[in-house]
Amino acid sequence: MYLKEIQLENFKSFKRMRIPFLKGYSTVTGPNGSGKSNIADAILFVLGPRSSRVIRAGKLTDLIFNGGRSKRPAKYTRVSLIFDNKDRLFPVDADEVKLTRYVNRSPSVEGGYNSYFYINDRRSKLSEFDSLLAHARISADGYNIVQQGDVANIVQMGNVDRRKVLDSMA
Amino acid sequence: MYLKEIQLENFKSFKRMRIPFLKGYSTVTGPNGSGKSNIADAILFVLGPRSSRVIRAGKLTDLIFNGGRSKRPAKYTRVSLIFDNKDRLFPVDADEVKLTRYVNRSPSVEGGYNSYFYINDRRSKLSEFDSLLAHARISADGYNIVQQGDVANIVQMGNVDRRKVLDSMA
Amino acid sequence: RKDGLMKVFAAISENFHRIHKELSGGGEAELVLENEKNPFEGGLLIKARPRHKKLLRLEALSGGEKSLVSMAFIFALQQYDPSPFYFLDEVDQNLDAVNAEKIAQAIKEHSAVAQFIQISLRKVTLKESDHIVGVTMQDEGVSSVVMEVGISETPEAEPPKVEVT
Amino acid sequence: RKDGLMKVFAAISENFHRIHKELSGGGEAELVLENEKNPFEGGLLIKARPRHKKLLRLEALSGGEKSLVSMAFIFALQQYDPSPFYFLDEVDQNLDAVNAEKIAQAIKEHSAVAQFIQISLRKVTLKESDHIVGVTMQDEGVSSVVMEVGISETPEAEPPKVEVT
Ligand SMILES: Nc1ncnc2c1ncn2[C@@H]1O[C@H](COP(=O)(O)OP(=O)(O)OP(=O)(O)O)[C@@H](O)[C@H]1O
Ligand SMILES: Nc1ncnc2c1ncn2[C@@H]1O[C@H](COP(=O)(O)OP(=O)(O)OP(=O)(O)O)[C@@H](O)[C@H]1O
Numbered sequence A, B: 001m002y003l004k005e006i007q008l009e010n011f012k013s014f015k016r017m018r019i020p021f022l023k024g025y026s027t028v029t030g031p032n033g034s035g036k037s038n039i040a041d042a043i044l045f046v047l048g049p050r051s052s053r054v055i056r057a058g059k060l061t062d063l064i065f066n067g068g069r070s071k072r073p074a075k076y077t078r079v080s081l082i083f084d085n086k087d088r089l090f091p092v093d094a095d096e097v098k099l100t101r102y103v104n105r106s107p108s109v110e111g112g113y114n115s116y117f118y119i120n121d122r123r124s125k126l127s128e129f130d131s132l133l134a135h136a137r138i139s140a141d142g143y144n145i146v147q148q149g150d151v152a153n154i155v156q157m158g159n160v161d162r163r164k165v166l167d168s169m170a
Numbered sequence C, D: 001r002k003d004g005l006m007k008v009f010a011a012i013s014e015n016f017h018r019i020h021k022e023l024s025g026g027g028e029a030e031l032v033l034e035n036e037k038n039p040f041e042g043g044l045l046i047k048a049r050p051r052h053k054k055l056l057r058l059e060a061l062s063g064g065e066k067s068l069v070s071m072a073f074i075f076a077l078q079q080y081d082p083s084p085f086y087f088l089d090e091v092d093q094n095l096d097a098v099n100a101e102k103i104a105q106a107i108k109e110h111s112a113v114a115q116f117i118q119i120s121l122r123k124v125t126l127k128e129s130d131h132i133v134g135v136t137m138q139d140e141g142v143s144s145v146v147m148e149v150g151i152s153e154t155p156e157a158e159p160p161k162v163e164v165t
């Protein structure tokens, strides 16, 4: 099981992009503000729908491409994570599992947006998503995904907050 | 006016050391934990007796050399800052001005320590110190001395705290 | 509930002690529950003694020493409840070249059993990894990605000046 | 009292706008009082628009973009009330090589009228300075200092392995 590819459409500073990843140890580099941490936010967007880990955004629609300098703001964002599933860690009978989250601006709805989930392009419920992730021991909580600044926070956080990290593992 | 030398005796990880500085632009480098930020703390120790800027210590006696791995803890610490005063920015008629602060452990005294100030090796009151520093526009408040982590704090601090930085300049 | 937490605490603090010793070349660090009888009434403390030094309050450690303590804590959690993939964003910011390299080498070792993706601006880190992905913002406000950027194109030299594919 | 604050605010926000533009190669940033009529009732906001991008909430900026905003604010304060000497501790941690160099060049320029002492682990910064001081901890738990360390002995290569004088 490993993350093979991330597909981004109108997610923060990414318009349309496929980012392939290989097994083993990959690094991501580039100038300040180029969009590196936005990739971490894209992963959290899909894996952590219930997660309290803030995606540096006020509201979910802040994640939709705002047009950059001169383009028009987009109306929706879609992010897919494609996992290699040859070892069937996800209880799905397929060599690849594609987890997709789609959010569009919808002023008429309460909250101002719609949010949909897909497993291998089939619409599914959040609970299906949750159970799939739990099986593969992939979680947006804990420290599988370490955001920029988390290292300093661990030392600075209060002792009770630090204990709560262990509570969530118990 | 510039800082010509720092003399440290039993200050944090420094036993006895004279660090000369030159005019213009100097950098300080070295491995993690080698004692670089302790130099910044030594400057704040002398210049900021009233300053709220914490010298990463719980109490003042935490600044006294604790013996490292195998030596005995020291009983006192003394730090002197030697400024070039050829331009007479300090209202003292001397080409050099040496500002010294001395603190020793003294369990019989309230607070557990004594703290003394010296100007060119003459004992002086804290108020004399203050007025000298004000004349030369050297202050431990404001951002003349930027401690490790201050850069991140400026963005993360609350809006009212940030305004208070301006209040102290008015 | 208490038993669950105590079991997690015992396993993670053992990991933490071992990993911190490795990362810091011999330092001693430990996790301490403020209230062992009623753990939910208190918090979790970290005490650390860098190599060749006395035990210190966490605040008195240097920036880099604190990062090593944090990384040891993160690795201790990760090893207690392993996952197939990990993502780390600029965890080497405070570290000098030697410590950044140590962390990268530890990740390289773990990457034999799990996938690691790490964002970094430091050359010492990038050269430990198997693959480097470059991110740039050529077009106004729009990010793009280039695979397999060479080391010489990395930030310490210059940001990747690459043709966007 | 209010007049005093408004005068300080006007001068510093002008410095801030100019300095941020220089450091970020054309970005727009401004200081905004939450309550202009009664400034003491509200706080001080920062709004920033990196070059070629839309105006963003401060939280949505990247780590490096936030550092540039902070440094512009620090320089704006320093230029309002100049001092004969300044001390900066690892202000270049989040910056890529290009931005770290820009900050170092700005410091180099200011060092013509005031003394600057800067702690840094980054080679791009060290090479801009006139003098480099090395700090090491050879003896157990005791720091010592070496003057005029050469660039090749700096951290990106290896920590200074020098004879302690
Ligand atoms: N909704 C959005 N639409 C367009 N661009 C956005 C949106 N949200 C954030 N951004 C852009 O993303 C940029 C931040 O990118 P990111 O935080 O990924 O940078 P980074 O590569 O991690 O940089 P650093 O090395 O400084 O941490 C911001 O400058 C902003 O322009
Ligand atoms: N009272 C004391 N006596 C002896 N040593 C002390 C004392 N207080 C602090 N120290 C030592 O100082 C060290 C921290 O030094 P400092 O913070 O200056 O490191 P640094 O060079 O800035 O490192 P970094 O690059 O990680 O920020 C601690 O590891 C501790 O051993």
Ligand SMILES: [Mg+2]
Residues within 6 Å of the ligand: A036, A037, A148, D062, D063, D064
């Ligand atoms: Mg980032």
Ligand SMILES: [Mg+2]
Residues within 6 Å of the ligand: B036, B037, B038, B148, C062, C063, C064
């Ligand atoms: Mg330091």
